[in-house]
Amino acid sequence: MHPVFRLVNRNLTISLNMGFVIWQVIFPIIYIFVAGFAYTALIHSVPFGSKSLNYPAFIASGMIGFNIMNSTLISGIIIWNDRRHGMFEQILVGPFTRAQYILSNVYTIGIIGLVSAGLITAIGYPIFFKSVEFNVLTIPLVVFASMTGAILFGSIASIISTRLKSSEGFNVVINTAFLFFAFVSTAFYPAQGAPPILATAFYLNPLTYLVDVVRVGIFGNFTGTVGYEMIILTVLAVIFFGIATKLLSRLEI
Amino acid sequence: MLCIEAKSLFRSYGNVTAVDGIDISVESGKIFGFLGPNGAGKTTTMKLLTTLIPPSSGTITILGIDASRHPLDVRKKIGVVLQQPSYEPTLTVEKSLEKYGMMWDIDIKTRRDRVEELLTAFDLQDIRKKKNDDISIGQRRRVQVAREFMHDMDLLFLDEPTAGLDPSARRGLLDYIKGKVRDGLTIFFTTHILEEAEYLCDEIAIINRGKIIAVDTPDELKNKFGREKTIKIRIGQMQEISGMLQGVRNYDVSHDEGTVITIHSADSEQILAKILQVLQSNNIQIEDLSVVPTSLEEIFLTVVKNSNASSISSGK
Numbered sequence: 001m002h003p004v005f006r007l008v009n010r011n012l013t014i015s016l017n018m019g020f021v022i023w024q025v026i027f028p029i030i031y032i033f034v035a036g037f038a039y040t041a042l043i044h045s046v047p048f049g050s051k052s053l054n055y056p057a058f059i060a061s062g063m064i065g066f067n068i069m070n071s072t073l074i075s076g077i078i079i080w081n082d083r084r085h086g087m088f089e090q091i092l093v094g095p096f097t098r099a100q101y102i103l104s105n106v107y108t109i110g111i112i113g114l115v116s117a118g119l120i121t122a123i124g125y126p127i128f129f130k131s132v133e134f135n136v137l138t139i140p141l142v143v144f145a146s147m148t149g150a151i152l153f154g155s156i157a158s159i160i161s162t163r164l165k166s167s168e169g170f171n172v173v174i175n176t177a178f179l180f181f182a183f184v185s186t187a188f189y190p191a192q193g194a195p196p197i198l199a200t201a202f203y204l205n206p207l208t209y210l211v212d213v214v215r216v217g218i219f220g221n222f223t224g225t226v227g228y229e230m231i232i233l234t235v236l237a238v239i240f241f242g243i244a245t246k247l248l249s250r251l252e253i
Numbered sequence: 254m255l256c257i258e259a260k261s262l263f264r265s266y267g268n269v270t271a272v273d274g275i276d277i278s279v280e281s282g283k284i285f286g287f288l289g290p291n292g293a294g295k296t297t298t299m300k301l302l303t304t305l306i307p308p309s310s311g312t313i314t315i316l317g318i319d320a321s322r323h324p325l326d327v328r329k330k331i332g333v334v335l336q337q338p339s340y341e342p343t344l345t346v347e348k349s350l351e352k353y354g355m356m357w358d359i360d361i362k363t364r365r366d367r368v369e370e371l372l373t374a375f376d377l378q379d380i381r382k383k384k385n386d387d388i389s390i391g392q393r394r395r396v397q398v399a400r401e402f403m404h405d406m407d408l409l410f411l412d413e414p415t416a417g418l419d420p421s422a423r424r425g426l427l428d429y430i431k432g433k434v435r436d437g438l439t440i441f442f443t444t445h446i447l448e449e450a451e452y453l454c455d456e457i458a459i460i461n462r463g464k465i466i467a468v469d470t471p472d473e474l475k476n477k478f479g480r481e482k483t484i485k486i487r488i489g490q491m492q493e494i495s496g497m498l499q500g501v502r503n504y505d506v507s508h509d510e511g512t513v514i515t516i517h518s519a520d521s522e523q524i525l526a527k528i529l530q531v532l533q534s535n536n537i538q539i540e541d542l543s544v545v546p547t548s549l550e551e552i553f554l555t556v557v558k559n560s561n562a563s564s565i566s567s568g569k
Contacts, residue, residue, distance in 0.1 A: 096356075
């Protein structure tokens with residue numbers, strides 16, 4: 001087996017414990033089925049291009065992006081744990097290069113991102129099936145969003161993990177950053193109708209682009225704006241992945 | 254055949270020189286002990302030889318491979334137990350051995366066989382289902398060392414592998430290592446416990462302030478630096494005896510705490526006879542007396558002390 005796949009195998013084994021899986025499944029279910037239906041009394045429908053989505057369908061599609069982002073936290077946790085528990089050095093005195101270590105993390109978050117997206121799509125399907133427009137053109141959009149989003153947020157988590165040494169610092173920074181990403185985005189509510197400053201802030205947040213692309217992948221309605229969002233998402237993923245790779249390559253032993 | 258050959262090895266961190274132009278040669282099938290006080294450069298040397306960090310200058314050849322040019326090829330043939338703990342907290346003991354074997358691309362049947370063998374050899378059967386996070390530091394260290402034997406290798410680097418082990422586990426590990434050397438493995442071994450080095454090593458190098466200050470077999474080191482013996486005498490009541498021993502030559506009272514007198518001398522038989530004579534003529538009662546050869550630990554302390562003194566006198 002190729003060294004990168006051996007490391008991916010190891011990454012998945014150490015990351016996928018029952019707590020993580022429950023967190024990845026239960027958390028979105030609560031949002032979709034509790035918050036989604038509870039807020040229906042306040043938000044009857046959300047305009048989406050030429051369509052009008054009910055709120056549970058809107059939040060279910062937002063949860064796909066949210067879950068991709070959340071699952072990529074694992075990348076930062078793997079790196080941070082490897083440094084804390086001496087496995088980073090141990091791997092690098094083994095039959096692996098730093099490039100393979102970094103690549104294995106990318107593959108790991110890619111796999112977890114895709115599986116998370118698939119899982120929430122399956123869970124949310126009964127909610128949004130009436131509005132779904134899956135076809136050969138839209139499904140690749142969900143896959144694209146899952147992969148670029150996983151690489152982007154995985155890189156951000158990796159960057160944080162390389163800069164912080166204490167567990168308290170790591171947890172505070174990563175939770176604050178991801179809380180901002182989650183709630184200052186279109187994952188839970190539409191930008192239309194929000195105060196202008198907040199609506200602008202939504203579009204300074206890459207999770208908004210990720211969620212928008214996922215929604216187009218599910219409900220159709222591809223526009224030029226979404227094309228730009230895909231470009232921005234790709235550029236950001238490349239930049240942050242480059243920074244993460246550089247920091248990991250320079251990480252002192 | 255030389256397994257490790259390092260020439261004029263330098264490594265500095267900013268203005269601090271951690272390794273200062275050392276040469277190391279280790280023959281295949283031998284256990285090479287690398288000793289030194291804290292901060293002497295042992296771990297940096299280990300990191301250089303295992304390709305974890307590059308040298309500032311100098312050459313390293315490991316198993317005939319240029320380590321600077323082909324570090325990955327070197328790492329595929331060596332095993333390394335680092336000084337710092339390394340473990341997967343969420344895995345059980347047996348799972349961490351199994352996964353480590355997988356990481357080294359060992360086939361599944363061999364992995365299973367080796368897991369069983371190592372769990373027994375390192376006395377880990379009782380804790381095989383426990384998570385690494387839930388076991389003691391000593392047990393974790395045993396898992397870390399055992400794990401390295403999951404894969405095949407020609408050369409094993411052990412950086413203070415017995416740190417945190419109880420005496421029984423320590424002896425068990427040393428004997429296991431000796432067995433592996435009989436099978437052809439070469440070992441580069443650092444330790445603070447000099448009895449271990451004496452028990453295990455075919456050759457020993459002592460490093461201080463980044464320089465190798467002595468290198469030889471344990472016996473030759475004793476011949477060179479430890480011809481003297483240590484005489485310990487416990488007397489009935491506290492006495493200052495240095496004054497009584499005026500005229501007696503070739504001795505050194507290095508330790509004099511109350512009623513215990515410790516004397517070092519290369520001329521121990523004659524010195525002992527004279528001291529006994531002096532004590533008797535002064536009516537000083539002897540309660541206990543022993544004469545022991547100088548240990549490797551004392552040699553180590555002497556060599557390092559001499560090295561530090563010469564560094565100070567030369568202004569370095």
